[in-house]
Amino acid sequence: MNIRRVFCTAVLLVCSLHLAAKTTFEIPSWTKPFPPFRIAGNLYYVGSEDLASYLIVTPKGDILINSSLESSVPLIKKSVETLGFKFSDIKILLISHGHYDHCAGSAALLKLTGAKYYVMDADVSVVESGAKTDFQYGNHPEMQFPPTHVDRILHDGSTVSLGGTVLTARLTAGHTRGTTTWTLNETEGTRTLRVVIVGSPNVNPGYKLVGNKSYPRIAQDYKHGFAVLNSLPCDIFLGAHGGYFGLAAKYPKWKAGDKNAFIDPAGYKAYIADRERAFQAELARQQAAKP
Numbered sequence: 001m002n003i004r005r006v007f008c009t010a011v012l013l014v015c016s017l018h019l020a021a022k023t024t025f026e027i028p029s030w031t032k033p034f035p036p037f038r039i040a041g042n043l044y045y046v047g048s049e050d051l052a053s054y055l056i057v058t059p060k061g062d063i064l065i066n067s068s069l070e071s072s073v074p075l076i077k078k079s080v081e082t083l084g085f086k087f088s089d090i091k092i093l094l095i096s097h098g099h100y101d102h103c104a105g106s107a108a109l110l111k112l113t114g115a116k117y118y119v120m121d122a123d124v125s126v127v128e129s130g131a132k133t134d135f136q137y138g139n140h141p142e143m144q145f146p147p148t149h150v151d152r153i154l155h156d157g158s159t160v161s162l163g164g165t166v167l168t169a170r171l172t173a174g175h176t177r178g179t180t181t182w183t184l185n186e187t188e189g190t191r192t193l194r195v196v197i198v199g200s201p202n203v204n205p206g207y208k209l210v211g212n213k214s215y216p217r218i219a220q221d222y223k224h225g226f227a228v229l230n231s232l233p234c235d236i237f238l239g240a241h242g243g244y245f246g247l248a249a250k251y252p253k254w255k256a257g258d259k260n261a262f263i264d265p266a267g268y269k270a271y272i273a274d275r276e277r278a279f280q281a282e283l284a285r286q287q288a289a290k291p
């Protein structure tokens with residue numbers, strides 16, 4: 001089943017329950033361990049079956065993208081150590097966006113590693129308030145997480161450099177105000193491979209694209225985000241959830257010896273086109289329904 005749809009349904013269910021107490025929702029594929037492996041160059045997968053985390057290993061220390069849930073932190077640690085690396089070598093923590101399934105574990109992870117936390121400007125308030133300032137989920141305790149101090153505020157186009165590796169933060173907002181798509185280059189033999197880690201192009205259930213008082217620019221931001229995503233050259237297609245890029249289908253090919261299994265420029269284009277159509281359809285539906 002499509003993970004995104006499962007997540008959307010889950011969020012809808014959680015939101016419709018109006019739970020008084022904090023009972024963060026987790027679906028099984030989010031917490032199911034997944035074998036860690038090297039994607040290309042110094043880039044490794046250290047996430048669960050669906051919550052993607054990436055480790056970039058450099059001679060000056062390591063970068064981690066996405067701390068995921070609070071319960072993900074020991075799983076990520078185990079994956080890093082299984083690969084033969086030290087958890088305490090993580091010097092910089094980055095995220096795809098400020099939703100609990102990608103950043104609830106940040107406070108614990110930063111405490112364990114001593115890493116610094118770099119977050120896109122427009123998601124800083126959400127991260128530092130534990131989602132209390134989230135435009136959609138600010139009043140939903142079940143979507144909140146431990147407030148976490150940000151050490152460096154990123155902007156669209158900011159670069160993060162460590163030990164010879166450079167990542168670029170691209171603002172692809174809408175899903176959250178600061179949703180970030182990460183790009184970097186990896187060298188594999190004589191080839192340079194352009195990596196895109198998609199932040200999230202999805203419109204969650206209940207998102208108001210028309211007349212949204214708490215996020216008036218939301219539709220404009222999604223449109224800008226799709227323009228950016230359509231412009232990015234991509235060889236290796238990755239994202240915040242394994243479901244975006246077909247991790248479950250590609251990993252067995254990789255394990256069977258196809259080390260190019262994650263090189264998928266056509267899959268990237270098709271995914272972004274599909275998500276843009278879904279956004280446009282939802283926008284049209286809401287515009288037609290407007291009184």
Ligand SMILES: [Zn+2]
Pocket residue numbers: 097099175200
């Ligand atoms: Zn999200």
